[in-house]
Amino acid sequence: MTSSAAVPASFTSTMRVIPVTSRNPNSTISPMRTNCSACHLRDLCLPCGMENADMATLDAMAFSRRRVLMGEALYSAGERFHNIYAVRSGTFKSSLVLADGREQVSGFHMAGELMGMDGLAQGTHASSATALEDTEVCAIPYTHLIELSAANPGMQHIVGRLMSREIVREHSLMLLLGSMNAEERLAAFLLNLSQRLKARGYSPSEFHLRMSRAEIGSFLGMKLETVSRTFSAFQQQGLLEVDKKRVRITDLEGLQRALDVRVH
Amino acid sequence: MTSSAAVPASFTSTMRVIPVTSRNPNSTISPMRTNCSACHLRDLCLPCGMENADMATLDAMAFSRRRVLMGEALYSAGERFHNIYAVRSGTFKSSLVLADGREQVSGFHMAGELMGMDGLAQGTHASSATALEDTEVCAIPYTHLIELSAANPGMQHIVGRLMSREIVREHSLMLLLGSMNAEERLAAFLLNLSQRLKARGYSPSEFHLRMSRAEIGSFLGMKLETVSRTFSAFQQQGLLEVDKKRVRITDLEGLQRALDVRVH
């Protein structure tokens, strides 16, 4: 079966892009520049909720694009902060390495989501962003964004709301880590993934996990064996079917029921 | 012994304030308005890092002040978002109530710290803020802040940095919840508290906990009994002395050593 969650070939080709230079077509710095108003992700990404005037401002910035291959870092913890990034295609993880060498994953990011806002506080990135598959991003120079939003209070609101959304996202993750057991954590994770895929036009019930059991475990605060066991438990409860990274949710309500107890 | 962490009587009286109306001196809405540039918290709070020009803009806003008595809510989850708040004196907790009635504490806030930035995302507060002692706050109308920062890119940067700081704060809390054991969590909590008290001119080694064991436990993702036991364990290890809410750290390096393993 083909994956409804896999990125279709047309995913990037439907974009309207403005070629800026034709040199180095294979470089990781793409010669393409992006026109937000024509982007298929416009209702999920930075421009979400913008009025036409603000959108025009955004288009004028013509964000440059960049490819990041699977396993490569978009940015690393400690690097100087310049841009926030919008995912155009593919999946990223945010993570940092603890003193004992273990990795702590703090988030997964898919098309239309923004990354790097944690770098603003110190002027250096607080975490690293690694591609979990071949990806493409738009680089959004933060200082440009600020300069342009000086003229547009609407734009300022949007940037503020985006940062606030990140705070709320981490809030709910804290809640998860602080008060849920293994089954609730994995259920929350899968339902969240399902929702985000649905919002992007993919099947909410059948998808391909881009991250390993260890990465899921790190994110959810549990060991990879426990992740694997919990997947198996869900399968035995008839909630879903798993085969390695392929997941098919067969009882969405059942999964949700596990969470209703905790989160209103 | 007197607590060096207790709020001295002079804490609020040294402030230069601008009386706006003299009616209702006992109302929870204080008739006082605040002059940021003269505030003793200016290097910790919103104005931190501001140039004189920006500071003048801030002064012009003359934030109104509000008293919140112990146990009362400054704002509640679901309420319409209008202001962010700066703590002038006292301590707050941020929390939300889960479907099963349990409380999840997401943060503690002391003088100079900002609260309420999670409300921006949805236009309603995502959590509640409750005073853990008699407190005073400055109300910072968010829309005013946006309007004024339109003229000052420097101000925009500062607001952005403050929100980013909140993201980073939650990041490290996630790290704590995701990868630390009970002793490491409590050590991290106490060291963080100690640092913040020190930055405010109080003793970093001897202080009064404003929150209950249950609240600490909720914040750290452990049960109140475990918090209590871990306090006792630290005492037996000679790291600190505890008597209910009084804490005296006798071996700061020892406490820190427990964390060095995890966080670089």
Add this chain to the structure above:
DNA sequence: CGCTATGTTGAGGGAGATCAAAGACTGTGG
């Protein structure tokens, strides 16, 4: 074809949750 990376499953142990009880402190009302 091994080799490595990744995932699954089992057995056993331990950190922390849960249940329970008692002490310490606060405020209230007699």
Add this chain to the structure above:
DNA sequence: CCACAGTCTTTGATCTCCCTCAACATAGCG
């Protein structure tokens, strides 16, 4: 002033969920 209830904290005993260690299966890749 004391008795009392109510809240908070401490400590003990037991249990359980998840971690740890281990073996094996499978897939991708040189």
